[in-house]
Amino acid sequence: MASKRVRFTFEPDLIKQPVIYLMGHRFQVVTNIRMADVDNSVGWVVLELEGEATEIERSIQWAQEQGVRVDSALGDVVEG
Amino acid sequence: MSFEQALRCRECGREYSLAPIFSCEFCFGPLEVAYDYDGIREAVSRDSIARGPATLWRYEALLPCDPAYKVDIGTGFTPLIRADRLAKAIGLDTLWIKNDTTNPTWSFKDRVVSVAIARARQFGFQAMACASTGNLANSVSAHAAAAGMDAFVFIPDDLEAGKVVGSAVYAPTLVMVDGNYDDVNRLCTELAGTRPWAFVNINVRPYYAEGSRTLAYEVAEQLGWRAPQHVVAPMASGSLFTKIWKGFQEFEKVGLIDTPHTRMSGAQAAGCSPITTAFQHDTLNFVPQKPNTIARSLAIGNPADGYYALKVMEETHGGAEMATDDEIVAGVKLLAETEGIFAETAGGVTIACLQRLVASGAIRRDEETVAFITGGGLKTIEAVQGKLVEPLRVPPSTAAFDAALDARRAVAAGGA
Numbered sequence: 001m002a003s004k005r006v007r008f009t010f011e012p013d014l015i016k017q018p019v020i021y022l023m024g025h026r027f028q029v030v031t032n033i034r035m036a037d038v039d040n041s042v043g044w045v046v047l048e049l050e051g052e053a054t055e056i057e058r059s060i061q062w063a064q065e066q067g068v069r070v071d072s073a074l075g076d077v078v079e080g
Numbered sequence: 081m082s083f084e085q086a087l088r089c090r091e092c093g094r095e096y097s098l099a100p101i102f103s104c105e106f107c108f109g110p111l112e113v114a115y116d117y118d119g120i121r122e123a124v125s126r127d128s129i130a131r132g133p134a135t136l137w138r139y140e141a142l143l144p145c146d147p148a149y150k151v152d153i154g155t156g157f158t159p160l161i162r163a164d165r166l167a168k169a170i171g172l173d174t175l176w177i178k179n180d181t182t183n184p185t186w187s188f189k190d191r192v193v194s195v196a197i198a199r200a201r202q203f204g205f206q207a208m209a210c211a212s213t214g215n216l217a218n219s220v221s222a223h224a225a226a227a228g229m230d231a232f233v234f235i236p237d238d239l240e241a242g243k244v245v246g247s248a249v250y251a252p253t254l255v256m257v258d259g260n261y262d263d264v265n266r267l268c269t270e271l272a273g274t275r276p277w278a279f280v281n282i283n284v285r286p287y288y289a290e291g292s293r294t295l296a297y298e299v300a301e302q303l304g305w306r307a308p309q310h311v312v313a314p315m316a317s318g319s320l321f322t323k324i325w326k327g328f329q330e331f332e333k334v335g336l337i338d339t340p341h342t343r344m345s346g347a348q349a350a351g352c353s354p355i356t357t358a359f360q361h362d363t364l365n366f367v368p369q370k371p372n373t374i375a376r377s378l379a380i381g382n383p384a385d386g387y388y389a390l391k392v393m394e395e396t397h398g399g400a401e402m403a404t405d406d407e408i409v410a411g412v413k414l415l416a417e418t419e420g421i422f423a424e425t426a427g428g429v430t431i432a433c434l435q436r437l438v439a440s441g442a443i444r445r446d447e448e449t450v451a452f453i454t455g456g457g458l459k460t461i462e463a464v465q466g467k468l469v470e471p472l473r474v475p476p477s478t479a480a481f482d483a484a485l486d487a488r489r490a491v492a493a494g495g496a
Contacts, residue, residue, distance in 0.1 A: 005108055007382070009367055034108045035091065042365045046108050071368050073108055075384025077268045078211045078236075078261060079281050080189070080316050080377030080426065080455075 002053040005073035006060065010043040014067050020045065027059035028052065046073045083119045084144040087111040087286055090388070098144075100203050100283040110384065111286045113144040121334040126305055129336075133157075136191055136294040142330065143294075144287045145198040151227045155190035156294055158182045160302040160450070165418040170435045174448040176308065178299055179421055185222045185246065186456035187215035187377075187424070188295065188320065193280060196288035197223045200278030206230060209277040211268035213376040214243030215424075215455050220280055221250035232277060234268050236261065240376070242459040261371060261381070281317075289385075292320045296327025299450055300337050307331070307340035310449040312434045314426045315346040315355050315400075316380040318389030320454070325392045344398035345442065346389055347433030349373035349408060349425075355386045359400035364390045374405045374463050375425040377455055399442040403432035409467055411435070412457060422457035430454075 008020070015038055024031045029051035036045040049056045060070050087096040091109025102111055124141045132138030136156025140147040159179045167175035183190040193216070197208060207230035210220045217233045224231035231252035235244065237259075248254050257264045272282040280288045300307055307328040315321045321344065328340035348356040351373030358366035366386045371379035383389070393400060403411065411431035416422050423431075434451050437443045457464070472488060474480045 005103075007368075011367075034106070037365055039363055039365055041361055041363050042367050044365055048108075069368060071382045072265065072269055074103070074269060074282065075317060075386075076265050076380045076382045077272065077279075077282055078213060078234075078264050079216045079380065080187075080213055 001050060002056060003048055003050045004056050004060075005046070005048050007071045007073045008045045008047065008063065009069040009071070010038075010045075011067065012041060015043045017066070019063060019066055019068055020047065023059050023063055026062065028055045029059045081123060081141060082143065082146055083116040083123070083141060084113050085116050086114045088114040100200075100205075100278065102283055102285045113286055113290055115142070115144075117330070117333050124334060124336070126336060129301065136194060136291070136298075139294055139297050142297065142334075143195055143198075144290050145195055146202050147198070149198045149201040151194065151197050151201070151223050153184045153190070153222060153226050155183050155194045157298055160299060161419065161421070163419050163451075166415060166431075169414065169418055171438050171445055172443070172449055173446050176299075176303075176448075176450045177415075177419060177421060178295060178450055178452045180295070180452065180454050181421065181423060181427075181456035185215070185218040186459065187219065188292070188452075188454040189215045189219040190223075191294050192288045192291035193219040193223050195291035196278065196280040196284050197227060197229070199287040200280075200284055201227065201229075203278065203284075205276070205278040207232060207277045209272070209275070209279045210234070210281060211264055213379060214239055214246070214459060215377050216280070217254075218243065218246040218459075221247040221252040221254070224252060225250040232275075234264060236264055240460050240462050242461060246459060261379070289319045289323060292323035293327035293330065295320070295452060296324045297331060300328060300331050305337050307337055307342045308448050308450045309341065310343045310345065310443050310447045311452070312345045312347055312430055312437065312443075312449060313452040314378055314430050314454055315348050315383070315389055316378040317383045318346075318355055318385035320452075321346050322385050322388045322392050324452070325396065342396060343447070344392050344396040345433075345437055346393065346398070346400045347430045348400070348402045349375040349378050349429050350402040350404045351375070352379045352381060353402040354381060354383055355389050356400040356402045358386070358390055359393055364394070366390070373408075374460075375408055375429050376460075377424060377426045378429060399437055401433035401436040401442075403429050403436070407432040409463055412464055413468070415453070416457070421453060423453045424455035424457050424460040425463045426455050427453040427457070428463070
């Protein structure tokens with residue numbers, strides 16, 4: 001089993017979509033939300049994904065195809 | 081003596097013992113060092129600090145590491161210069177430049193790396209690591225060399241020559257990653273979780289980030305133990321920006337200055353402006369961006385401290401601006417031509433955004449302002465090459481020189 005901490009960013013047209021719920025049904029991954037905030041212009045969720053590494057990557061790719069921006073929960077590690 | 085007590089989650093407040101960890105296990109919030117401020121207040125005074133070395137180690141009581149482990153290559157206590165010519169050019173009464181281009185590897189990163197490497201040695205690490213678009217790479221390489229430690233330094237493969245050489249000369253294991261910005265991010269995140277290294281901006285980030293507070297300490301001391309009315313600082317991850325504000329607040333907390341009323345304004349490049357864009361949309365929730373700017377040292381599309389930078393702007397009634405690539409180059413030139421300081425592109429961002437903030441009225445003419453210039457221009461000469469006045473080319477004769485000079489002056493007069 002592997003795990004990955006990610007940040008999902010939702011543009012306004014995606015905020016009402018149950019993307020995380022659907023992800024948990026379509027793929028063998030456990031979605032564990034730790035922090036989130038949504039306002040009128042943008043929503044974000046920090047969550048941990050647990051499952052087989054390949055399944056996690058497939059689920060992330062699917063989320064991106066739905067229009068979700070997926071980044072590391074760490075923020076960027078490349079600095080100036 | 082050091083007074084750090086624990087690591088504390090910035091979101092939920094849970095505390096952890098001092099260790100090479102960086103995020104809360106419960107909410108994944110970032111961890112920050114908590115201090116015994118009463119102890120610091122007892123231990124330091126204006127006089128005791130003034131008697132210290134002319135480096136950032138004069139503030140060692142406020143740093144989260146045992147000074148016995150320090151690697152001191154002369155970082156900090158950089159000049160604070162009254163910038164009257166630049167102030168006049170942009171419409172301010174009083175402007176100061178905090179010139180951090182004079183650090184050992186010519187950028188403010190020497191501050192954060194000084195603290196990170198001291199803490200890493202205290203933890204017993206044998207190797208340092210970082211992922212960087214240049215300045216951090218240079219600083220980690222230099223400090224590791226001075227400490228006799230291994231260094232693993234990851235850089236994009238399209239970096240400016242000055243920044244590549246500025247790391248290679250210290251003989252780290254320098255790794256040019258064949259891939260885009262996201263690829264470098266992904267590789268380094270994976271390596272950080274599996275290698276026994278002190279990855280300065282990952283597993284020792286809570287300590288590393290604290291080094292930036294010394295910028296505020298120095299400015300307050302150099303202004304005669306007070307905080308300025310307005311600060312303009314560049315924003316990449318947002319960490320520097322938040323730590324400057326924290327530094328002023330801490331100096332008040334330990335009795336060294338009166339309550340700071342500084343308004344904090346941030347500067348970003350238009351080609352990578354997630355924090356400024358969120359500010360302009362009046363939200364604390366930034367949307368990550370793909371960087372596309374000549375200001376490579378500020379090109380962080382998913383800023384770890386973006387939310388906290390926005391909170392500081394809100395708390396201090398500050399502002400944020402962004403500058404185009406052309407404005408960045410113009411900012412570099414304006415600073416050089418008015419104050420004799422050659423900044424890298426991040427400095428151009430700061431000056432260009434300062435101009436915008438003054439022009440829009442976000443900074444009043446009578447607000448005493450400090451602009452932070454965080455890196456030296458010789459690292460990014462590509463940005464200004466071909467955009468400067470060409471040298472006069474003359475044969476070796478007085479008559480030829482006079483003729484060329486007259487011609488240049490005639491052109492200048494015609495253009496004026």
